[in-house]
Amino acid sequence: MxxxxxxxxxxxxxxxxxxxxxxxxxxxxxxxxxxxxxxxxxxxxxxxxxxxxxxxxxxxxxxxxxxxxxxxxxxxxxxxxxxxxxxxxxxxxxxxxxxxxxxxxxxxxxxxxxxxxxxxxxxxxxxxxxxxVDRWHFTMLNDKCRNNAFEKAICKRINQGYDTVLDVGTGTGLLSLYAKAAGATKVYACECSEIMALIAKNVFESNNATDIKLIPKLSFDLKIPIDISERVKLIVTETFDAGLFGELVVPSLINIHTKILDTDGMVIPMGATVYIAAIECEHIRYRSSVVFDRIKDKSTLNFNKVSILSDDEYYDTENLEKVQINYVTEPQVLFNVDFNNLLQLQEFCKDGIKQMLQTKCRYDGILDGLVAWFKLYLDEEITLDSSDGKTCWQLAVFPAIPIICHESDILTIKAETLKSKLKCSYSASNAQSSKDCKFLYRLPKEVIVFLNDFNYIELLTEIGRYQENKEMKYILDTSPFPIYGLTLLKEYKDSKILYYKTDNETLRFLIEQVAQDNGLREKVHIISNYDEIPYSLDSILVHNFDIKGELKDDRDNYLFFRYLLKKPNGVLLPEKNFLMGQLVYSEDLPNMVYVQDVNLQKSPNNPICLDISSDNKDNLQNNTTNKVNKSTNYIVAEHINNYKINQIFDLNSSLYSCEIMSEVQTLIEINEMETTEAIVNFGQINSIKKKTLPNALICWYRVQLSPHHIHDTEKNGSFMNHTAIVFEDELKNIILKDKEVKIKVHQMKGLIKITVLNL
Structure with missing residues (x-):
């Protein structure tokens, strides 16, 4: 056997x-x-x-x-x-x-x-x-102004008699806790996300609020009496994105009005006003369209016939508080929406044009697109404004090909809804395109920001023009757009083939168009897989950078590239990549990664609002006192923080403010083939002289294409954003002990883990 x-x-x-x-x-x-x-x-x-x-x-x-x-x-x-x-x-x-x-x-x-x-x-x-757990939950829960405003509005409505409540899209359950604390006789909370429903369940248990009925369903699927015993008097919801309607709040409310809300019931918020304006903003321009006029100063390639715009179907979101923005037109009311008016909601929910308005340009300038924001009316007095840069909502940005405008030019702005989401565009009388465009390509943002990194483009084209090795017959360029490879083709007449890998049909058409306009069409071979390359290569540009701020795990391809590269004269770029870092203090960064319960509590200056007449004021005094003194130290953070992260990607200058607390340090050289470690000493930081202490480490890359061609990605306008590692108390504890700040950097396949050494 x-x-x-x-x-x-x-x-x-x-x-x-x-x-x-x-x-x-x-x-x-x-x-x-x-x-x-x-x-x-x-x-x-x-x-x-x-x-x-x-x-x-x-x-x-x-x-x-x-x-x-x-x-x-x-x-x-x-x-x-x-x-x-x-x-x-x-x-x-x-x-x-x-x-x-x-x-x-x-x-x-x-x-x-x-x-x-x-x-x-x-x-x-x-x-x-x-x-x-979507990351916006953390910034939203840390928005104390938003929390206090909703709490006040909920208290007022409940004490006006709207005391049975449904919290639509409850998330962690915070608004339901506000309703219970205000004295609601019955609170229901629905949440379709499995993990958020679990968090809400734990939150209710920790706050002695298990009488709140948690329903793990979409609001569209709620039924009476299966889920809710009878129609409720108050609907509370905070399911809004930067464009107000992106989370399908309108069809949700239509369903709620029809099936769940009492005929005399109310919705919080009551309604909203959406505003819009045309803007001039370089930050938006360089992230949404390619500025070929700038590229032509750096490159010998011909881009005269093409324009590129972001392929975002609806809108992007940006916090423009910290970048230069000019309003080319005065803000205009785009429309008002009443969340308590079912007929208006039903009309608004239909796809199609919702508004067309005209406005004048205030000065000569460049139009880069439209921005929209909203005022949310929680009740007759309490309002939240998403334009002030201090709320959890960003602005909705509708980018367009930049056009030159003049004072008093008339802009016609059109707003429409498609699949219940907002889409805005404009046309301008007498406005001129900043370039004579024959072909418009809509492409991913990574292509746009890559081509708009003019410093990097200049380095790539310079290397392409002046390679010491003149034999550049077979080339591979893996960047989002092969400007390095195309430059080599144009500069070296004996070059034969540029290989470029993409499955994006629009990008393929663009590259073919540019190649044709530069007389290189027969030399560009677009492939779907690197194993289609039959020759040894003379030059390879490896671009394994993710625009959000990290390196892609490209180890297998890297081994294959090494195999393809002709030795000993082959050129492999970049030569080296280094991770750089700098200690900072920021109030904004911690709010992105973990929740602080202090931001959820009742403001001492805003006790529970009761509408009490003089006749029964004395009789209700004791009840009021009891309600005000009732514990409102809500326990939420410990549950959602089980899903916190400590590294934030996709950061740029528009997202946060910080105070620099150290010199720039080289943290580690990236080695995709090996696992490496390094200890970096930032030295002692004098806690007595500093009003604030560092709580984060911002990181970026130093790309050494060659000894004389080095590019740092921490600059605004870089082809990749940077990252931050947020520390809660680790740095503070070490500094207060007068110890040197040392961090350990562990690198594996381009991935990074950073910890504070507590020696």
Whole structure:
């Protein structure tokens, strides 16, 4: 019997290796599985190879939309190798790609328990937290002005008799707590997100509010009497985005009016006014359209016939408080909406044009687009204004191709709703396009910000013009737009082929158009996969930067690039990448990553509002006192902060303010092939002389294309934003002990983990 088993093992192992060698990973996985099941003694010997095969097979299954088979293979493999960190992490990554962050979390936590320094799992854990709980929850809950305004409005309505409440999209349940504390006789809270409903449940339990009925459903699915015993008198909702309607608040309220709200009931907020204005703003211009006039100063390429605009279907969101913005037109009321008027809501919900208005330009300038904001009327007196830069809402930005305008030019602004979302555009009399455009391409933002990083473009074109190695026949450019490769083609007449990989049809048409206009059309080969390249390459530009501020895990491609590169004279750019850092103090950054309960509490100057007549004032005095003195130290932070992250990506100057607290330091050299560590000493920081102490480390990259061509990405207008690591008390505790501030930087495949050393 054992002889037969040994024979099966030998043949299975032989076939597994053979199939793996020929790329048939599905069969290789099946045979390796036979081996590890029949012979536990061999498991450790082939674990790494088994994991490689499983991961490759999982990718192929996912590409074929066989996700149930992905789950089956990983679960079975983890029964065999329960402590394999890479296997646990890769399974979690598949779950994340299939929008299942809750399930992914358990596998990521297991992976980090096995190996706390396995940074791919650490990064995916941060991704899972961000997918499970949208990051705007943190800034919203830390918006004390918003919280106090909603609390006051809820108190007033409940004490006017609107004392049965439905909180639509309750999130953490904060508005429901306000309603209960104000004396509502019955509070219902609905929430469709599984993880937010769990958080709300824990919040209600911690605040002795389990009598609030939590309904884990969309408001559209609520039914009387199954979910709610009878129609309620008050609807409370805060389901608004920068463009007011992006979270489908109007169709939601129509359904609520029809099925849930009492005929004499009320909605908080009562309504809103949306405003709009045309603006001139370089920050918006360089993030939404390509300024080819500036590029032509840096590049020899011909871009005369093309324009590029962002492919955002509706609008982007920006906090423009900290950047230069000029209002070319006076703000105009776009429309008013009454959330208590069902007929108006039904009319507004229909797709189509909602408003057309005309306004004059105030001065000669450049029109970069439109911005919209709103005033939210919680009741007759309490208003929130999203334009002041101090609320959790940003501005809605509708970018356009920049055009030159003149004083008194007439702008016609059109607003419409598509799929219940707002879309705005304009046309201008006598306005002139800033360039003679024949072809307009709508492309991802990464292409736009890359081409608008004029310093980087200048470095790339300079290297392309003056390469010391004149033999540049075969070139690969992996950047969002191959300006380096196109420059080489144009500068070196003996160059033969530029390879560029993209599956974006619009981008392919653009590159072909630019290549044709520069007489290079036959030399540009657009590919779908790097293994289509048949030649050894003379020059490769590796662009593995994510515009949000981190490096992509491009290790496998990097190995392949090394293989393709002709030696010894081949050129591989960049030569080196360094992570840079600087300590700062910021009030804004902590609000993005964790909630502070102090921002949720009742203001001592705003006691519960009661509308009390003189006749019964004395009789209600005791009740009022009891309500005001009732504990309102809401416990929310500890529950949502279970999903906090400490590293913030996609930062630019418009998002936060900070005070510089140290010199710039080189944190570590990035090595995509190895795991490395470094200790960085920022020295002592005198706590007596400083009014504030650092609470964050901002990070960016120094890209060394060559010894004489270096680019720092911390600059405004860079092709990538920067990141920040937020520390709660770690830095403060060390500084107050008069110790040197030292941080440990752990780097793995371009991923970074930064911790404060407490020595």
């Amino acid at each position: 054992q002889a037969e088993v040994n024979s099966i093992l030998k043949k299975s192992l032989q076939k597994a290796r053979e199939h793996n060698r020929t790329g048939n990973v599905g069969k290789a996985y099946a045979y390796y599985t036979i081996v590890v099941e029949l012979c536990p003694a061999k498991r450790s010997e082939i674990e790494e190879t088994f994991t490689d095969v499983l991961c490759e097979w999982g990718i192929q299954l996912a590409e074929d939309n066989r996700f149930s088979d992905v789950i089956r293979c990983y679960k079975h493999s983890l029964d065999i190798y329960p402590n394999n960190a890479r296997m646990l992490n890769n399974f979690a990554a598949h779950l994340l790609r299939n929008n299942n962050p809750i399930r992914a979390l358990q596998y990521l936590r297991r992976a980090l328990k096995v190996d706390p320094n396995f940074l791919p799992a650490e990064r995916n854990l941060q991704n899972a937290y961000s997918m499970a």
